[in-house]
Amino acid sequence: MSIDNSSEQQEFTSCRTTGKLGEAIYKYPSRDLWNEIVERPHLDVSQLNATVAGVLADVKQNGDKAVQTYEEKFDHVQLSSLAVTEAEMDEAELLVTAELKEALHLAHANIKSFHETQLFKSTKKETAPGVSCWQKSVPIEKVGLYIPGGTAPLFSTVLMLATPAKIAGCREIVLCTPPNREGKVNPAILVAARIAGVSSIYKAGGVQAIGAMAYGTQSIPKVYKIFGPGNQYVMAAKQQVSLHDVAIDMPAGPSEVCVITDAQSNAAFAAADLLSQAEHGTDSQVMLITTSEQMLHDIENEVEKQLRLLPRKEIAAQTLQNSKLVLVSNTAEAVALSNAYAPEHLIIATADYTQLAEKVVNAGSVFLGKYACESAGDYASGTNHTLPTHRYALAYNGVNLDSYNRKITFQELNEEGIRSIGKAVVIMAEEEQLHAHAHAMQLRMDNIGL
Structure with a gap:
């Protein structure tokens, strides 16, 4: 007590x-x-935002070439190709211990089990006689996952982001993560991605990865929503691209x-x-x-x-x-x-x-x-x-199954529905001076003799 x-x-x-x-x-x-x-540490982000905007503009205009240039500048690696190959995926399987694989499978099973409880069940509701309304949950077709790979490669975040995306039914799950100086992605990240069902993986980190997923490049597909944590530059990039080009999971x-x-x-x-x-x-x-x-x-x-x-x-x-x-x-x-x-x-x-x-x-x-x-x-x-x-x-x-879905609403009206709400719709539309709205309903009322 x-x-x-x-x-x-x-x-x-x-x-x-x-x-x-x-x-x-x-x-x-x-x-x-x-x-x-309750104050957090404050950083002067004015110069940071200008730097981020410049990188994003370059990636938008020059695609893969810009991403490769920034990979060399920031991650100190020269890349001839951005995509992770199946051979690299297979190699990663040999580099990850059986003990870690077992832990990844256990974590994936628990994450999957919990997120499956969040599956949406649609209910059709008759809000008035002859008026039925309902929602349909539709997965976002293309999602992008950003996985940090700097001082602490976050392979656990792969499971956290890709597992609900797969449950939701996202058609394309794109993952970007920075490679090391040898051009290799952390093997645990690749194994986790295979376990969770990621569609394609690319060697790109930081602002350039966010730009690539937001705009699309010759190699990296454009996505409709970007998920994942990162440093101040990554967060600033996510916020900037979210203004016009792509949705993001949250400001963080x-x-x-x-x-x-x-x-x-x-x-x-x-x-x-x-x-x-x-x-x-x-x-x-x-x-x-x-x-x-x-x-x-x-x-x-x-x-x-x-x-x-x-x-x-x-x-x-x-x-x-x-x-x-x-x-x-x-x-x-x-x-x-x-x-x-x-x-x-x-x-x-x-x-x-x-x-x-x-x-x-x-x-x-x-x-x-x-x-x-x-x-x-x-x-x-x-x-x-x-x-x-x-x-x-x-x-x-936080991220959950709903983060990967959109809810589309539906309504169906029959003649009884027009009798139920037609007059109210006309009155409200006319009061708002939206006479075309009122006319659309009045035509239907006239059609059934109201």
């Missing part, structure tokens, strides 16, 4: 300090500090997590969860909200201890400087602050997590209890890990 310490709150002074790893620590912050707490940015704990939480678990997001990239952000000052210090110490053991500790250490540890008076306040933050990932590791879960209104994906680490959702629980960041969870949801 959540303990309300609001009557004791007057004993504490709201303060902001800096922790030993450079993170901001807030103790009992007043509400007027919440806007500061660097990864983030919020962890809520109390005095009964496991400090080592919570620290590991914070670091699992911190290692994504230096522009990521992690936040801890806790009702226990002792737990705050225990988690801070655990973070410091575990950080030293991480291969990506330099990245995580920089990320922690963007991060925040917040002490609040009770778990109700913790959830309220989390809702204001609207995190991509939310872990509720308190004793009363079941009750708190009911109060969550803004989050991408929620992990309940001390054993539900965010890593489970990233890989194999079955939920999708492509989620809204940067407070976009206030208005967006």
Whole structure:
């Protein structure tokens, strides 16, 4: 049960300090500090947007040649062909361990099982006598998947994006990912793509990949919607092409997590969860909200201890400087602050997590209890890990089966339907001064003698 310490709150002074790893620590912050707490790191994107626009324009005009030029410039590889061949797919199968293949198949089965529960069932409704309305779910015919392949090749994202696309019935699933300096794509990405049913794979990364899928090139097909995470350049490219040329899954940015704990939480678990997001990239952000000052210090110490053991500790250490540890008076306040933050990932590791879960209104994906680490959702629980960041969870949801479909509405009217709604339609159209609308219905009313 959540303990309300609001009557004791007057004993504490709201303060902001800096922790030993450079993170901001807030103790009992007043509400007027919440806007500061929920802020993400800000980047000057004016020059970035200009660079992205230039690359996109070049790809639009020069197609494969431009993509190959930027692959040499940014990924330091000379490519004679952009398409991944069947021989390369077969080679990848030999390079991936049986253990990893087994893990990929398990994750794919769970992702498939969960997303199949989201299949749409159409219902025909007679809204008035003689007036029937219904929806039909139609898959997007061509979708493009962007899979980062830089410091951490995200083969798990292949499963997350391609599996629901296949379930939805998308006819063409195009995947772009950057190759290494030898011109090879990470073999686990290729194996995951084969498992999930990707149609074709191309060696293209960054802005040039987004442009290629948005406009089409001599090799890479134009798609109707682009999915997938990426760095600031990729995100800016997705947003720019979405203005006129192609739909995108969501506006998104660097990864983030919020962890809520109390005095009964496991400090080592919570620290590991914070670091699992911190290692994504230096522009990521992690936040801890806790009702226990002792737990705050225990988690801070655990973070410091575990950080030293991480291969990506330099990245995580920089990320922690963007991060925040917040002490609040009770778990109700913790959830309220989390809702204001609207995190991509939310872990509720308190004793009363079941009750708190009911109060969550803004989050991408929620992990309940001390054993539900965010890593489970990233890989194999079955939920999708492509989620809204940067407070976009206030208005967006993560990728799901509906992301790959369009709903087309249908209506059918017979003579009884004209009798039911004809007069109302004419009156409303005339009041809006849309007399051709009114005339279209009046003709039908006259036809049946109304």
